[in-house]
Amino acid sequence: MFFVTGRKVAGAANEKRSIYQRFRGYELMEKRRTETALKAGEDRAILLGLSMVFCSIMMYFMLCITMLRSYTDSVWTEESICTILNSSLTMEVNCSYSCGPECWRNSRYPCLQVYVSINATGRIGLLSYNEESQDISSECFYVPKCQKDHAAVQAVVVNISEKLKAQQQVRCYYDPAEQQGSVLLSRLYDSSAIFHSLFWPSCMLAGGSLIIFMVKLTQYLSILCEHISKMPK
Numbered sequence: 024m025f026f027v028t029g030r031k032v033a034g035a036a037n038e039k040r041s042i043y044q045r046f047r048g049y050e051l052m053e054k055r056r057t058e059t060a061l062k063a064g065e066d067r068a069i070l071l072g073l074s075m076v077f078c079s080i081m082m083y084f085m086l087c088i089t090m091l092r093s094y095t096d097s098v099w100t101e102e103s104i105c106t107i108l109n110s111s112l113t114m115e116v117n118c119s120y121s122c123g124p125e126c127w128r129n130s131r132y133p134c135l136q137v138y139v140s141i142n143a144t145g146r147i148g149l150l151s152y153n154e155e156s157q158d159i160s161s162e163c164f165y166v167p168k169c170q171k172d173h174a175a176v177q178a179v180v181v182n183i184s185e186k187l188k189a190q191q192q193v194r195c196y197y198d199p200a201e202q203q204g205s206v207l208l209s210r211l212y213d214s215s216a217i218f219h220s221l222f223w224p225s226c227m228l229a230g231g232s233l234i235i236f237m238v239k240l241t242q243y244l245s246i247l248c249e250h251i252s253k254m255p256k
Contacts, residue, residue, distance in 0.1 A: 065238050065241070065242065068234055068235075068237075068238045069234075069235055069238050071231070071234060072230075072231040072232070072233075072234035072235035072238070073231065073235065074231070075227050075228070075230055075231030075234070076227075076228060076231040076232060076235075078227060079224040079225070079227040079228035079231065080228070082223075082224040082227070083221075083224055086220055086221065086224070090212045090216070090217060090220055091217065093154065093211055093212055094210075094211075094212045094213075094214075094217055097154055097210060097211075098198045098200065098202060098203050099154075099196040099197060099198055099203065099206070099207045099210060100196070100198070100199065101143070101196065101197055101198070101199045102194065102195070102196055103141050103142055103143040103144075103194075103195060103196075103197060104142045104143075104192055104193070104194060104195070105139035105140065105141055105142065105150065105192065105193055105194075105195035105206060106139060106140045106142060106191065106192050107137060107138075107139050107150075107187055107188065107190065107191055107192070107193065108138045108139060108140055108147065109136075109137070109138045110135065110136075110137045110138075110164075110184045110187045110188050111135075111136060111184070112133045112134065112135055112136075112177075112180065112181070112184065113134050113135075113136045113162075114133075114134045115131045115132070115133060115134070116131060116132055116133075116134050116160070116163065117129060117130075117131055118130055118131065118132055118169035119169060120168075120169040120170060120171060122171075128171070130169050130170060130171060130173060130176075131173055132166070132167050132169065132173070132176045132177070132180065133176070133177050133180045133181075134160070134162060134163040135163055135164045135165055135180050135183060135184050136149060136162060136163065136164065137149065137150040137164040137184075137187055138150070139193075139195060139206055141195065141197050141206060142192075143197075144197070146197070146201070146204075148197070148204045148205050148206045149161070149162065149164075149204070149205045149206065150164055150195065150205070150206050150207075150208055151163075151164055151205050151206070151207055151208070152164055152165050152166075152207070152208050152209065153207055153208065153209050153210060153211050154207065154210065154211050155211065157205055157207065161205055164183075164187075164208075165180060165183055167179055167180060193208060194208075195207060195208055196208075196209075196210055
């Protein structure tokens with residue numbers, strides 16, 4: 024009787040132990056799965072943060088060689104009001120347009136010269152539309168796209184001339200050092216355009232850095248909690 028009872032108790036204990044080991048195995052497996060999932064999520068988050076930082080750096084690089092370079096090289100930094108003194112078509116300028124692969128034909132466009140007086144200094148100068156127009160032609164206010172239809176191009180330039188005459192006064196930009204005698208009607212990139220162009224790369228850089236920082240902070244806190252839990256009480 025004793026042996027029978029002892030065998031039953033031992034069998035029950037073994038069965039309990041096997042059930043416990045099974046549950047323990049499930050717990051360890053689930054823990055490993057959770058740790059693996061967390062590790063994969065952390066790796067993806069760090070990869071996302073690094074990608075955002077890399078993209079923002081590339082955007083900064085592109086902006087520095089395009090917009091910022093043009094903005095810093097421009098000498099027309101002072102803003103004022105200019106009074107239009109004269110707006111007239113003076114001469115015909117030769118140009119060429121594409122008529123197909125390796126095909127170019129000659130045409131012409133009228134040169135519109137606009138003389139203005141800068142109210143802030145009283146200096147008189149030729150007005151140009153922007154830096155690009157100034158680089159192409161320092162004498163013509165507006166350089167239209169060369170086309171076959173000369174009459175259409177002339178109509179556009181005449182329309183611009185009439186609008187300038189009607190305004191009489193316009194906002195303009197000039198060189199305070201007076202190294203450039205010409206005046207600009209508008210700048211390619213002003214301070215507002217530079218600010219908005221740098222704002223989004225800065226946000227992306229800050230967001231990517233924050234993601235990396237939060238992941239590293241979470242990993243550190245997790246390791247710290249594990250060490251504290253293993254300390255003898």
